[in-house]
Amino acid sequence: MKTKLLLISAMTFTMVGFSQKSEIKDAEKALDNGNATQAKASLETAAGMMANMDEKLQAQYYYVRGMVYADLAKKGDDSAFEEAVDSFKNVLSVEEKSGKDKYSEDAKQAMANMTADLVNAAVEDNKAENFDAAASKLYMSYKLSPADTVYLYYAASSAVNGGLYEKALGYYKELKDLGYDGSATVYKATNVETGEVEEMEKLQRDLMVKSGTYKDPIEEKTPSKKAEIVKNMALIYTQLGQDDKALEAYAVARAEYPNDVNLILNEANLYYKLGDKEKFKELMSEASAMAPDNPDLQYNIGVINMEQGNLEAAREAYRKALEINPNYINAQLNLSTSYVNEGNSLIDEMNSLGNSKADIAKYEELKEKKDSLFREGAQILEDALKNNPDNQSILTQLKNIYGALGDNENFMRVKKLLGE
Template sequence: MVKKIITLFSLLLIMTEMNAQKQNIQNAINSLKEKDVATAKKYIDEAVANPATNTNAKAWMLRGIINQAIIIPSEYLPKLQFILDEKMYEIDLASANSLKGANPNAFEEAVNSYNKSLSYDKKYSKQEVMPLITAMVLLGFNSGINEMNSSKFNEAAQSFQNVLKVAQIDEGKPFKGEAGFDTLFTNCKLYQGNCYYQIGKEDDAIPLLEEAAKNPITQKADVYVMLTDIYERKGNTAKWSEVMKEAKAKYPNDKRLINNEINYYLKLGKGEESIAKLKEGIAAEPNKADLHIILGQTYYNMATPKDEKGNAKPAPANAKELEQNALKSFSKAIELDPKNPYPQFYSGILFFNTAKDLTDEMNKADDKKYKEIEPKRNEQLNLAIPFLEKAKTFTEAEGLNDGNREMYKQILSGLSQAYMITDKAEKSTEMQNLLNKQK
C-alpha cells in the first residue's frame, strides 16, 4: 500500500512539473502578445531545458521563432508573423532586436531549435515552417551579398555558412520540390568560396570552388581564374595544368585566364616559349585579334618582369625593343578589331606606365633634371590619353561585366591622373567621380 501511494505521488509530481512547463510555453506566447520578447525568451528557454518538455516540438519551434526575431532588423520589417497550431501570432521586432547583444548566436540557436522541433514532430506543417526558414535563407543570403560587395569577406563567408545551415534543417526535406532553392544554395557555396579566396583561406576555398566548377549552375570563368591563381600560389603545377586545360577548353577567349597562363609561364622563365607558341597560332589564324593582344601582353610582361609578390624586377636589356613589339601587336589587333577595348587599354597603359616611371625619376631629381624630364613625361601621357579614352568608350558600349569591370576602373583612374597632370582639371574630376561610383 505504501509503495502504491509513493508511486502515485511520484506520478502526480511528474504531471505537475509537466503542466508547469507547458504553462511556460503558454506564458511565452502571452509575453509575445504583450511585446515582452525578453520574458518570452526566458519562459521558452526554461521549457526546452526541462526534461518534462525538452522533446516538445511546439516549444522548440517557438524558441526558434524568438531567436529568429532577434536577428531580423526591425527597420526592414516591424513585426514577424508566424503560425503555430494553426493560429496566427506576431512578434514585435524592435523589442526582439534589443536582445541581439546578449544573444550573439541567435541565428545558430534558431537553426538548432527548428531542427529539434522537426525531429520531434515528423508530421510538422510545412505551411507553418516554410515562411520562417525561407525568411532566414533570404536574410542570410542578402546579408552575405551586401557584405561581399562591401569587401567584408569574413562576415560574408559566415552569412553564407548560416544559409547553408538552414539548408540542412531536417536534412533539407522542407526545401525539396521548392523552386529556386537549389540554385540559391549552390550560389551560396560559390560565393563562400570566393570570400575564402579573397581573404587567403585557400584550403577552405578549394573544395567549394572545385564543386562550383563541376556544377552547371555556377560553372563560369571566374571560378577557374580563382582556382588557377590558388594552385599557382601553392606551386601545384599538376593541378594548375589540369584546371587551366579544362578552363581553356570551356572559355578559350577569357582574357583573365589568358593573362594567368601568360604570367604563369613568364614566372617560370618561359616567355620565349610562349611567344613561339603564339606566333604559331597567329600563322594559323592571322586575322584573330585576340592572339595579337595576347602576344602584345606577353612582350610587355617580358619587358616589365615582376616577382611572385608583384614587385618590379630589373628590366631586361632589350626592354625597349620588347615594348615596341608589344605596341606593334596591339596596333595589329586594333586594325583587325577597331572597337575592341583591350588593345586600346593595353596601349594606353604602356604609355601611362612609362610616364609613371618618368614621374618617379622627376621626384628624385634636382630642379634642372626635373625640368628636362617633365616634357618627356607629359608626352607619354598625351600618347596614353587617346587610347584610354577609346578603351573607355568601347567598354561602356559593350556594357560592364565581371570580365571588364576591373579594367574599366583602371581606365578611369589612369585618365583622371593623366588629365590632372596635363592641366585638364574638369575632365580629371569627371573621371574621378565616375570611378567613385564603381563598386
C-alpha cells in the same frame, strides 16, 4: 510507504511536465507580443528540463525556439540565424522519429522564409563589404535549400571578394563535386513603347507579349560557369602559394575547356611567376593565335605583359587591339601609360647622379629620354582625343603628362577641356 513515495514521485513528474509546458507557453506569448528576448529567457528555463520532455513537447519546444531565434535574426542578430536553423531541423528530426507531424510543415515553411531572410541579409552585407558574413549566410541558405546551388556559387563569390580564399576554395570544391553548371535561360522581349529590350520571368514575358505591350520575345542561354569555377580554384591555389596544385587545376581545366583563352592567359601568368618565361611566351602565342581578331584578348595579353614588365610585348598587343578596334580607349590609355611608366623608371637614376660634369651630362641625356617617352605617351592620347573629345580619362591622363613635362600651354588647354 512505498505507495506514498510512488505517488509523490508521480506528482513531481507531473509538476515538471506542467512547468515545461508553462515555460514554452510563456515563450509563445512573449513572442506573439513582439518580445523575443523574453521568449528566449523562458525557453532557456525550459531547456534545463529537456531530459524529461516527451517527443511531442520536444517538437513544440524546438519549433518555438526556432521561431524565437528567427525573429531575433530578422531584428539584426546575425548569430541567431544558425540557432533558428538548428532548432527547425531538430523539429523535423524529432517528429520523424516519433512518426508524428504536428510542427514539421510549419518548420519547413519557416526555413523557407529564413532562406529569403538570409539571402536579403547577405545582399546587405555584400553592399557593406562585410563579405565574410555574406558568404556564411549564403552558404547557410544553400544548406537550407540544397536545390538552390546558386547560393553556394554566390557564397564562393563573396568569399573571394573578401579575400577569404580558403573558404572560397571549399565552396568551389563543393560546386565542382556537385557538377554545378550555372547556365540558365533568360527570357526577354522588346517594350513597344520604349523600344528597349527587357528581361523578365517567362510567364510575365509571355503575358506581356500577348497583351501587345511587348514584342519580339527571345530566349537566351547564359554560359556555363564550370570553366570559371575551375579557373578560380587555380587562381586561389596561386594566391595561397600552392603553385603545384594550381598547375594541376589548370591542366584539368584546359583538358575540359581547351578553347577558353582566359585559362591560357592565367596559366601563362603563373608560369611567368615561376620563372618559366619560355612557357609563358609559348602560352601567350597560343592564346593570340586562338583569337587573333579579338581585341579584348589582345588587350589582356598587353595587360599581363605590362604587369610583368615586358613593355615592348605589351605595346605590340595594345597596338594589335587598336588595329582591330581603333577606338579601344583602354588600350589607348594603357599604351600611353607604358611610355610614361618607362619614363618614370629613369627618374631614380637621374636623382642618383652627382654634380660632376659627366653626371650633369648624363642627367640631361636621361631627362631628354624621359621627356621623349612622355611626349610619345601624350601623342597617343592626343590621337585618341580626336574621336573622344570629351573622355574624362583621356583628358585627365593627358593633363598629368603635360604637367610632368612642364608644358604649361598644353596643360592649361587640357585643363580647360576638363572644365577645371
